[in-house]
Amino acid sequence: MTDPGHLFSEGLCGTVGREALTARLSEEFVFADLGADAVRSLVTFEDLNALLAACAPEPPRLRLHRDGSPVPVDRYTEVGTASRVTRRVVRPEALYRELRAGASLVLDGLDRMHPPVAAAADDLMRLVCERVQANMYLIWGESRGFDTHWDDHDTVIVQVEGTKHWQVHGPGSRPHPMKNDVDHDHTPPRDADGELQVVWEGVLRPGQVLHVPRGWWHTVTGTGDVSLHLTFGFTRATGVDWADALVRRLFEEEAFRRDLPRFADPDVRRKHRRELAARLAELAEEADLDAFLAERDARFPRRTSFSLPWPMAEGAPGPEARVEFVPILPPPLTREGDKVALSVGGRRYTFPAEVGDVLGVLAERRSLTVAELAGAAGAAPERAAEVVSVLARHHLVLIR
Numbered sequence: 001m002t003d004p005g006h007l008f009s010e011g012l013c014g015t016v017g018r019e020a021l022t023a024r025l026s027e028e029f030v031f032a033d034l035g036a037d038a039v040r041s042l043v044t045f046e047d048l049n050a051l052l053a054a055c056a057p058e059p060p061r062l063r064l065h066r067d068g069s070p071v072p073v074d075r076y077t078e079v080g081t082a083s084r085v086t087r088r089v090v091r092p093e094a095l096y097r098e099l100r101a102g103a104s105l106v107l108d109g110l111d112r113m114h115p116p117v118a119a120a121a122d123d124l125m126r127l128v129c130e131r132v133q134a135n136m137y138l139i140w141g142e143s144r145g146f147d148t149h150w151d152d153h154d155t156v157i158v159q160v161e162g163t164k165h166w167q168v169h170g171p172g173s174r175p176h177p178m179k180n181d182v183d184h185d186h187t188p189p190r191d192a193d194g195e196l197q198v199v200w201e202g203v204l205r206p207g208q209v210l211h212v213p214r215g216w217w218h219t220v221t222g223t224g225d226v227s228l229h230l231t232f233g234f235t236r237a238t239g240v241d242w243a244d245a246l247v248r249r250l251f252e253e254e255a256f257r258r259d260l261p262r263f264a265d266p267d268v269r270r271k272h273r274r275e276l277a278a279r280l281a282e283l284a285e286e287a288d289l290d291a292f293l294a295e296r297d298a299r300f301p302r303r304t305s306f307s308l309p310w311p312m313a314e315g316a317p318g319p320e321a322r323v324e325f326v327p328i329l330p331p332p333l334t335r336e337g338d339k340v341a342l343s344v345g346g347r348r349y350t351f352p353a354e355v356g357d358v359l360g361v362l363a364e365r366r367s368l369t370v371a372e373l374a375g376a377a378g379a380a381p382e383r384a385a386e387v388v389s390v391l392a393r394h395h396l397v398l399i400r
Contacts, residue, residue: 002038005119008127008156011038012209021211025128026154026236029168029199030211039160039207042116042230043136055113058088064095064103068147071103102222104145105138110230118303121232124156125328129297130234138228139164148188148196148219152179153235155212159204161228166210168200169217177215178240188217204229237296245295246280246287255279298343300329302395310392310399316385319371322400323362323388330363349394354379358387362397 002011013021015032024030051057064071073088076098080089099105111121111134121132139145150172174186189197196219203223204210212218214235250256255275261268305326310317317323331342333356340356342349351359357377361368365376374384391397 002034002041003119004042004116005123007034007038007042007120007158008124012156013127022127025211026213028211028213029170029216030209031200031202032209034207034209036206039158042120042158042160043110043114043228045161045228047114047116048136048138048228051107051110051113052090056082056089057107057113058090061108062090063106064098065106065145066098066101066103066143068144071098099138099140102141102143103139104143105136106145107136107138108133110134110136112304117230120158120230122303122328124232124234125300126330128154128234128236129293129300129329130236131301132232132234135231135233136228137231138226139222140226142222142224144219144221146220148217150177150188150215150217151212151233152177152214153233154214155210156232157204157210157212158230158232159206159208159227160230161206162226163203163205163223164227164229165203165221165223166201167196167198167219168210168212169197169219170199171213171215172217175215176238178238179235237293241296242287242289242292245292246284249283249287250280253279253283294332297329298331299346300327300344302326302345303328305398307392307395307398307400310389311395313389316382316389317370317399318385319369319374319381321370321385321388323368323370323373324398324400325362325366326396326398327363333359333363344396349396351390354383355387355390358384359391362391 009018011034012032015034016024016030021030052062059073059077063073064076076094077088077090079086081087095105111118111132117134121134125132137145148169170189172186172188174181174183177184177186191197196217199216256279261272264272303326327344331344334341335353335356336350338353339350340353340359341351342359358373358379361373361376365372368376370385370388371381373379373388374381377384379387388397388399392399
């Protein structure tokens with residue numbers, strides 16, 4: 001059975017090929033069969049029942065759709081209170097009734113609720129270097145939850161239980177559509193007879209995976225069986241993101257902070273515009289894409305996690321304590337004289353240079369015992385334990 005923490009980096013890349021997969025991301029449709037055993041540990045019905053009871057997700061995080069439209073929340077929830085706060089509570093018998101009638105259950109952000117799915121999402125984040133969210137879709141029967149549609153983000157679909165019929169139609173009339181766009185009226189691709197084009201069609205079974213790029217139209221329907229699949233979605237950086245970062249730099253420029261000469265002579269306004277355009281061109285030329293992506297990675301968020309009581313403890317963990325690296329993306333380490341620096345989640349940390357070897361091992365191995373860390377970093381066990389204690393206080397490692 002595949003470790004969820006290596007589902008994509010080893011499982012999917014082993015089937016498709018890492019270079020082939022990354023080169024095709026956001027550009028081409030991908031189908032792969034990892035086998036049912038590879039996904040069985042992601043989420044089960046027992047897991048789902050426990051999550052619905054313990055986490056009590058409410059709309060819109062949990063919602064129902066049928067035949068392309070949302071099911072009114074009054075049909076399956078009721079108003080309740082928790083700690084004197086009014087909220088929507090799912091009624092089990094009403095949920096069952098709507099599911100029997102053909103509704104599709106959508107649960108957003110399952111990666112924030114269930115560790116195996118979180119591990120898989122983190123693994124995909126390290127592969128694509130973008131934020132990932134995992135949503136769950138559950139349906140019985142032959143109905144459909146959504147009409148033929150396109151998504152404003154890239155998706156990786158993993159079938160976990162049962163089967164579902166897919167038609168992938170390809171990109172529509174507007175290449176690379178975005179969530180915040182000026183045109184949402186584009187149409188799906190059609191053949192010479194006016195019928196929907198079909199790039200791929202098939203019944204997805206447990207362990208099979210699809211990558212559907214942003215803007216690609218698709219139609220998904222039930223097969224009469226139960227179907228539970230996960231959609232891992234991510235939005236890649238675009239030229240708009242690069243330009244937005246460039247605009248933020250303009251606040252440093254006095255010429256751009258100055259009022260526009262609305263009431264001056266036309267010649268003065270033209271001269272001012274030329275000066276702005278010339279300086280903007282200079283800054284754009286200086287705005288290296290690699291530097292932009294590196295700065296974006298330095299702001300990559302950490303998954304919310306806690307390591308109590310260790311950050312509060314005075315002593316150091318023992319040699320058999322397990323240490324887990326918190327940053328999802330391995331941050332580059334910069335040597336600065338007798339210091340080593342790294343940036344995580346938009347914050348910059350500086351440590352003595354000797355800590356660099358420990359950080360390097362943690363970034364590569366991600367999870368190991370204090371004893372294993374000391375051996376791999378060439379540090380005394382006591383010193384490695386002290387370093388781990390300091391890193392835990394800064395939420396750079398968890399201690400188990």
